[in-house]
Amino acid sequence: MKGKKFYTGIASALLASSIALTGCSFSSGDESASESSGDAVTVDVFQFKVEFKEQFEELVSMYEEENPDVNINVKTVGGGNDYGAALKTSFSSGEEPDIFNIGGPTDVQQYEKYLADLSDTKAAEAALDGTLTSVKKDGQILGLPYNQEGYGLLYNKKVFEEAGINPDEIKTMDDLESAVKKLDSNKKELGIKAPFAFPAKEKWVIGNHLANAYIAEEFNHSVMDAYEADTIKFEMADQMKRFLDLQNDYSIQPTLSLDYSQQVEEYFSLGKVAMIQQGNWVYNTIASMDEEFAQNNVGLLPIPVEGYEGIPVGVPNYWVVNKESEDEVVQASKEFLDWMYTSETGKKFVTEKFKFIPAYEGYEDLEIADPISQEIYEYVKAEKTLGWVFLGAPIGWTEDAFGVAVQEYIAGKITWEEVLEQSRKAWEQSRK
Amino acid sequence: MHNRNIWFWLFLTPVILGLGLVVVVPFIYGFIFSFTDWNGITATKFVGLQHYINLFQEDEFMASIWFTVKFAIITVILLNIMGLGLALLVTRNIKTNNLLRTVFFMPNLIGGLILGFIWQFIFVSVFEDIGMLLGVESLTGWLSTTSTGFWGLVILTAWQMAGYIMIIYIAYLENIPKDLIEAAKIDGANGFQRFKNITFPLVAPAFTVSMFLTLSMAFKIYDQNLSLTNGGPFNSTQMVAMEIVRTAFSDQQMAFAQAKAVIFFFIVAVIALTQVYYNKKREVEM
Numbered sequence: 001m002k003g004k005k006f007y008t009g010i011a012s013a014l015l016a017s018s019i020a021l022t023g024c025s026f027s028s029g030d031e032s033a034s035e036s037s038g039d040a041v042t043v044d045v046f047q048f049k050v051e052f053k054e055q056f057e058e059l060v061s062m063y064e065e066e067n068p069d070v071n072i073n074v075k076t077v078g079g080g081n082d083y084g085a086a087l088k089t090s091f092s093s094g095e096e097p098d099i100f101n102i103g104g105p106t107d108v109q110q111y112e113k114y115l116a117d118l119s120d121t122k123a124a125e126a127a128l129d130g131t132l133t134s135v136k137k138d139g140q141i142l143g144l145p146y147n148q149e150g151y152g153l154l155y156n157k158k159v160f161e162e163a164g165i166n167p168d169e170i171k172t173m174d175d176l177e178s179a180v181k182k183l184d185s186n187k188k189e190l191g192i193k194a195p196f197a198f199p200a201k202e203k204w205v206i207g208n209h210l211a212n213a214y215i216a217e218e219f220n221h222s223v224m225d226a227y228e229a230d231t232i233k234f235e236m237a238d239q240m241k242r243f244l245d246l247q248n249d250y251s252i253q254p255t256l257s258l259d260y261s262q263q264v265e266e267y268f269s270l271g272k273v274a275m276i277q278q279g280n281w282v283y284n285t286i287a288s289m290d291e292e293f294a295q296n297n298v299g300l301l302p303i304p305v306e307g308y309e310g311i312p313v314g315v316p317n318y319w320v321v322n323k324e325s326e327d328e329v330v331q332a333s334k335e336f337l338d339w340m341y342t343s344e345t346g347k348k349f350v351t352e353k354f355k356f357i358p359a360y361e362g363y364e365d366l367e368i369a370d371p372i373s374q375e376i377y378e379y380v381k382a383e384k385t386l387g388w389v390f391l392g393a394p395i396g397w398t399e400d401a402f403g404v405a406v407q408e409y410i411a412g413k414i415t416w417e418e419v420l421e422q423s424r425k426a427w428e429q430s431r432k
Numbered sequence: 433m434h435n436r437n438i439w440f441w442l443f444l445t446p447v448i449l450g451l452g453l454v455v456v457v458p459f460i461y462g463f464i465f466s467f468t469d470w471n472g473i474t475a476t477k478f479v480g481l482q483h484y485i486n487l488f489q490e491d492e493f494m495a496s497i498w499f500t501v502k503f504a505i506i507t508v509i510l511l512n513i514m515g516l517g518l519a520l521l522v523t524r525n526i527k528t529n530n531l532l533r534t535v536f537f538m539p540n541l542i543g544g545l546i547l548g549f550i551w552q553f554i555f556v557s558v559f560e561d562i563g564m565l566l567g568v569e570s571l572t573g574w575l576s577t578t579s580t581g582f583w584g585l586v587i588l589t590a591w592q593m594a595g596y597i598m599i600i601y602i603a604y605l606e607n608i609p610k611d612l613i614e615a616a617k618i619d620g621a622n623g624f625q626r627f628k629n630i631t632f633p634l635v636a637p638a639f640t641v642s643m644f645l646t647l648s649m650a651f652k653i654y655d656q657n658l659s660l661t662n663g664g665p666f667n668s669t670q671m672v673a674m675e676i677v678r679t680a681f682s683d684q685q686m687a688f689a690q691a692k693a694v695i696f697f698f699i700v701a702v703i704a705l706t707q708v709y710y711n712k713k714r715e716v717e718m
Contacts, residue, residue: 085681088472110471110684201664254576256665257556396683400667407666411577 041332042071046090046097048083048317049146050076051284055353059346063339070332098325099333101146101317104391105134105227108142115142116323121334123341126360128380131315134223134391143318144337147356150313150376150385151209151279153301159183159190159274160299173242173304180250183274195274197267198251200410201259203403206244210277211402212312212390213303214240221387223314229392232427234420239306241416247277248410256410265289277303280357283370300375305386311379314388315359394430401426466691471684483691492667493692496675497699503585503671504650510590511646512639515597520627522598523605533602537595544592548659551588555580555660581661581669588656593649597642604638605631640711644704651700672696 047056053076060072075097077086087100091114102111117140118124124132124141128148135143153176160167163186165179183195199205214236219226234240248255252267264282267273269289276282287294302311321333340346341360348366350356355369357377368374379385390398405419414422466483468475487493522532539547555574563571574580608631616626654673657663663670663678670678676696680689 084684085472088686091473106684110473201662203664254573256576257574262556396678400678400682404666407664411665413666 040069040071041328042073043099043329043333043336044097045072045074046087046100047074047076048101051281052354055349058353059340059349062345062349063336067335070336072336096322096324098322098329099337100320100322102135102143102320103317104223106391106395108135108137111320112137112142114320114322114324116321116330116334117141118144118321118334118337122338123360126342126362128359128361130387131359134227134315135318135320143320144341145315145359146317146319147315147350147354148313148359148376148380149279149281149316149357150311150379151277152303152311153275154268154278154282154372155275155299155301156192156268156271156273157297157299159192159271162190163274167299167301170301171304171309172306173239173246176301176304177246180246180275184250190274191271192274193267193272194250194252196247196251197258197263197273197276198247198255199258199260199263200248200255200407201257202263203399203407205260205277206406207398207401207403208390209279209312210244210247210303211240211398212388213305213386214243216312216386216389217305217307219387219389219392221385221389223387223389223392226389226392230428230431232424234424236305237416237420239304243303244406256407269293275301280370280372280376283355283372287370295371298372300372302379302384308384308386310384310386311376312386312388313357313376313380314391316388316391394427397423397427397430462690463694465687466694468687470687470690472680472686475687479687483688484695486688487692487695492670493672493675493679495668496670496672499582499669500651500672503582503653504647506586507589507593507650508643508646510586511593511597512642514590514594515642516601516635518594518598519601519605523602533598536598539592539594540596542592544653544655545659547588547592548656551584551591552660555584575661576665578665578668581665584660585653585657585669588660589650589653592656593646597646600642600645601635601638604635608634636711636714639714640708643711644708647707648700648704651696651703 045060049056053074056076057074060074064070064072077083083101087097090097096114102108102115108115119139119141121144123144127145131145131148132141132143135141155167157167163183165182170176170179180195183190183192187194215226215232215234218233218235219229252258252273263276264278264285268276268278269286271293283294283298286298300311302309319337321330321337323330325333341350341358342362347358347363350358351363351366351368355373357368357373357380358366368377394401402419402423405414405422408414409416409419465475467478467480469477469479518536522529522536526532542550552575559571559574563569575584612630612634613626616630621629652673653671654677657669657671657674661669663674672692673696676689676692679685679692683689
């Protein structure tokens with residue numbers, strides 16, 4: 001008797017809830033039906049660059065006005081790791097976006113079966129040399145570059161001037177070292193706390209950017225070479241050590257608890273240090289602290305690497321189109337991306353509002369918005385660049401192998417030789 | 433208990449369904465995935481116990497377990513002492529009783545992430561400045577070494593959770609019959625004797641609850657860890673939860689991380705349940 005009641009109970013409960021659930025799905029079905037009325041194509045964009053979310057949505061609504069039959073939904077999830085996780089979730093839950101973002105060759109491999117060939121787009125044709133290497137596969141072009149980014153040593157022009165240092169004369173490590181020493185011995189008069197703010201807490205600053213400057217050559221400046229390499233030789237290990245020690249020794253201490261926001265906001269923007277190793281992405285942050293300083297007072301020095309006088313420049317992200325979507329959606333997605341990067345309105349928006357360093361041809365007559373990006377673009381035009389090879393390193397290697405080892409080195413737990421040894425082993429391990 | 437008719441189940445449905453869909457089903461899925469090569473999108477083959485064998489050989493995971501255990505032991509002891517201490521303080525007849533209760537409980541209302549950032553500022557900047565001013569070497573350079581990172585986390589957690597534990601103790605302290613205390617007083621027991629022989633045994637159930645809460649919380653801590661030290665320096669202040677997230681999302685080894693999570697689940701479950709079992713036995717029935 002009791003058992004019977006139990007089962008009827010469960011059964012009725014399930015029945016009730018299934019009715020409730022179907023109710024839900026019906027109502028949501030209605031919504032999407034009304035959205036796509038009037039033969040409109042709906043494109044779902046899932047993108048990760050939080051910094052330009054508003055501007056991007058503005059551009060999207062402009063496009064929708066010009067093309068009333070296309071409906072674009074933008075969803076933004078911020079920050080490297082979160083985006084990767086959220087993207088995976090949306091794929092495994094079946095809500096696959098039509099346009100999304102991927103980083104390097106590792107992502108290409110992971111999402112390969114979803115990536116549509118974009119070689120017939122105008123944007124792919126206009127993409128600058130070398131910006132497509134990591135998304136080319138079997139003659140197909142699977143992604144379109146977002147923009148270009150570059151980094152070096154950002155310096156405070158006023159402090160340099162007061163110290164009597166001419167940035168144009170800093171060409172080699174020796175020059176940099178003597179400049180740093182000069183800054184250090186006059187730091188009281190210059191009103192700075194130290195020449196550098198080196199955020200050793202941020203493993204990506206070490207593992208991605210610092211390392212890249214000195215390992216780019218051995219991989220021929222190519223992400224793909226790094227991606228296919230079985231080992232890493234650290235041919236420029238001595239220079240790397242010298243540059244690392246220089247930054248670390250002449251930084252505000254202790255470096256191991258110094259983070260990105262302290263480095264950029266608290267110390268550099270407020271003129272407490274003379275130099276930081278960062279890239280054009282910090283412009284908006286500096287501007288939010290001190291607009292005038294960001295506009296007029298920030299210069300860019302190349303990281304001294306023997307045989308080079310350039311800036312490591314690369315493409316941090318790519319737009320890709322999901323080929324599992326319906327044909328017309330794929331077509332509409334391609335058209336939208338084309339419009340964004342090759343139409344007059346789009347181009348203007350890309351440079352002025354997004355403040356991108358364009359990765360495409362046809363931007364010669366347009367003004368780049370911020371001074372750091374301008375300087376980097378000058379290097380790009382003069383072809384004085386180094387590659388971004390760190391995107392081709394084994395997953396997690398830059399931060400959890402090399403970055404951690406360098407932190408241990410800074411803490412005095414291991415020697416530089418052990419850093420190289422550990423990192424090499426980790427690289428070989430994951431490429432076996 | 434005997435009224436389990438249709439209505440009983442009908443009203444229970446939303447909860448059962450919710451719990452089932454967001455806890456039970458994902459848990460079972462996760463358990464299954466830990467035996468495969470699942471990469472977050474698809475699982476192609478069954479690898480058996482391979483992940484479980486590998487994880488015991490991984491130094492980083494073992495180090496994070498060890499770090500978490502140390503952290504748990506210290507915080508559980510500290511939190512219970514502080515919680516009980518604060519509770520005893522605010523159950524005496526002081527005028528500012530209610531104000532104090534509110535103040536002590538307040539840190540618990542701030543989210544762990546934000547707390548982490550606030551304390552990061554205190555440890556890194558405020559401590560530094562005070563240390564410089566007073567010439568105390570040990571106050572400078574906080575969070576840049578493993579031990580300061582560890583104690584930073586302990587201080588943060590104790591500060592945040594002590595108020596919550598206090599509330600639990602208050603509830604039990606106020607339920608102690610006044611006549612028992614009075615009788616002891618008449619018999620000539622002094623303050624310490626009254627605490628040891630009457631108050632302490634009677635708040636034993638609060639211990640069970642608080643120990644369980646603090647233990648499971650100390651093991652599962654993540655957001656404070658993330659915003660305060662982010663595992664640094666050199667991943668040496670990385671708790672198990674953070675290690676698992678890293679394995680899953682920065683090393684992209686979803687199935688391996690899942691296996692770690694299963695092991696983690698068993699560790700926490702075993703410790704917490706044994707603890708409850710033993711504490712229950714000690715409780716005094718009134």
